[in-house]
Amino acid sequence: MEGIIVKGIAGFYYVKVDNEIIECKARGKFRHTELTPMVGDRVKIAMQGKKGVIEGVNQRSSELLRPPVANVTQAYVIFTLKDPDLNLDLLNRFIILCEFNNIRPIICFNKVDLADINELNTTAEMFEKASYQVHYLNAREGIGLSHLENMLEDNVTVLCGPSGVGKSTILNRLTGKELMKTGEISEKLGRGKHTTRHCELIEVYKGYIVDTPGFSSLSMDFITKEKLQLCFPEFDDHMDNCKFTGCMHYKEPSCAVKEAVEDKIIAKERYDFYVKTLEEILNGRNKR
Ligand SMILES: Nc1nc2c(ncn2[C@@H]2O[C@H](COP(=O)(O)OP(=O)(O)O)[C@@H](O)[C@H]2O)c(=O)[nH]1
Ligand SMILES: [Mg+2]
Ligand SMILES: [Zn+2]
Structure with missing residues (x-):
């Protein structure tokens, strides 16, 4: 049988086959090779009673390491102009990361209710000139999200961007569930901020979406x-x-x-x- 790994916790993989989630272990041979199954992998499994064993992993179209997800096809790269202020350098870095990993970046400016419209248009134009799609959102009011919904089908989409830009709000809107807590700020507590510990593919609009913890820097050490x-x-x-x-x-x-x-x-x-x-x-x- 073939399926897709939607979640991995402590050595177990949860593989979606048709409409069923099957708990699987990886076959022993994976331990002796470089390859470790990842969330997003398309895998071949065999049943042993009610549980499955992963026997093979299909070739990946892309491989993200943070979060660790295979076969991501597109990224909703979420930024804001205000609250927090736009970090153009970081946005450009995210785009490089996507391009390098064979992932289509879709640039989304959220909190347009707080942004200066001229600054917003100038910034968007810069990326449109480079052939990127740019979307304006007000996630709190649910404005602009229908485009993003329509593009989910047949894709594995990663939601990325710095902390506080509204990623969790957008995810909750797109899934229609309160999957993620929003607005959790605990800068003072350092590492206390909400982070997604094990990443998980969430099925939505005939596609999959995955949330990532926000980050504030991105090293370019992967590229020549x-x-x-x-x-x-x-x-x-x-x-x-x-x-x-x-x-x-x-x-x-x-x-x-x-x-x-x-x-x-x-x-x-x-x-x-x-x-x-x-x-x-x-x-x-x-x-x-
Ligand atoms: N003004 C405004 N605030 C928003 C918008 N979207 C989200 N927020 C707020 O921004 C804060 C951070 O949102 P959250 O989804 O937790 O951001 P995350 O850290 O990227 O997951 C929350 O207080 C949200 O209610 C928006 O479009 N406009
Ligand atoms: Mg969040
Ligand atoms: Zn030249």
Whole structure:
């Protein structure tokens, strides 16, 4: 039988097969290989009485490590302009993480009720120019969520973004349940903030969704300088026209990417973020 791992707790995997959840263990051989089944994995199982044994794991289309989920197809990347203030650097980092992992980022600005509309439009335009979808939300009032609902079908969607932007509010709205506590702030307690301990796929609108704990920084140590430029879709149409093959679009002359920045076809803020990240990689500062 084939199914999808929707939850993993303490060595047990909960595999959804048709409309049933079957508690499974992994076959012993997995312990001797690199491969450990993850939530999101499509697996082959055999039954032993009422319990199952995972016999094989299908190839993954993507593999996220934080949260550990396989086969995520898209990310709702949630940010706000106000409360908390927009951290553009972190938003760009999330997008790189998605691009690098073969996950489609969908940018969502929540709490538009608090945002300056001009600032919001300018920011959205910067990402739309780079070919990304941008959505405006007011999750508290349930505004703008129908687009997100419609895109869930046939996808495994991860909800990500910093703390306090409304991820749990959005998840509760999309699932129609109070699955997550919202507005829990315990900065003073340090690690006391609500975090999702074991991640779980939640079935909704013929797709799956997974919540992530908010985080406030994201290291770029997973990426090389050669791969970095491939994570900027707005460079695609230009980089073949650079004079030098292997152009890093940095200090080289006759660089078509830099020309596109000057012509305002590529947003300068995005290019500046590229250069900053490239320099981090070149200087080894992206290493832990
Ligand atoms: N003004 C406003 N507040 C919101 C909106 N969405 C969520 N909030 C509030 O923002 C706070 C943090 O929301 P929460 O869902 O816990 O954020 P999370 O940390 O990303 O999971 C809560 O007090 C929510 O009620 C919104 O669209 N507008
Ligand atoms: Mg939350
Ligand atoms: Zn170039």
